[in-house]
Amino acid sequence: MLERLRTPATAAVLAVAYYWISCLVFEYMGGSLPPSWWDGGFVAPRVRVLTWFGMQDVLSAMAAALPVALLFSRLVDRFARRLALAIAAPTALLTFVQAYSQYGGGEWKMTVWISAVMVVLAQLFAVPLLAFVAAKVMPPVAPAR
Numbered sequence: 001m002l003e004r005l006r007t008p009a010t011a012a013v014l015a016v017a018y019y020w021i022s023c024l025v026f027e028y029m030g031g032s033l034p035p036s037w038w039d040g041g042f043v044a045p046r047v048r049v050l051t052w053f054g055m056q057d058v059l060s061a062m063a064a065a066l067p068v069a070l071l072f073s074r075l076v077d078r079f080a081r082r083l084a085l086a087i088a089a090p091t092a093l094l095t096f097v098q099a100y101s102q103y104g105g106g107e108w109k110m111t112v113w114i115s116a117v118m119v120v121l122a123q124l125f126a127v128p129l130l131a132f133v134a135a136k137v138m139p140p141v142a143p144a145r
Contacts (some may be wrong), residue, residue, distance in 0.1 A: 008074050011087055014068050018127060019091040022064040029060045050111055054118050063123035071128030073138060084128035092123040
């Protein structure tokens with residue numbers, strides 16, 4: 001009985017940890033303006049700023065997912081894509097709801113929609129991607145006796 005409850009409990013703890021770490025990382029990493037060296041190569045200033053913030057969002061999602069993915073690859077016996085998506089889905093959904101309630105309402109501009117979708121996709125697929133890489137790179141754990 002206890003063995004059957006271990007994986008769902010582990011998934012729930014990892015989902016809460018991913019949301020908490022994601023909140024901390026996005027608060028710390030987000031919001032900095034593009035540096036002066038980022039100016040080159042972009043036709044329009046709007047594209048430069050959107051690209052910078054999009055890159056920050058993706059890197060923030062990957063940074064938040066890294067510890068969760070490492071723990072996932074160690075605590076779950078085999079790599080389960082559905083379980084990794086289930087761990088990441090609440091964080092992605094709550095982030096979207098929070099962004100919509102904060103910035104949405106009337107009409108959202110296309111740039112806000114693109115940014116919100118990019119964050120949701122980055123948060124949704126960061127845990128499975130990094131867990132897959134960790135499972136392939138890290139040596140397997142010996143079973144407990």
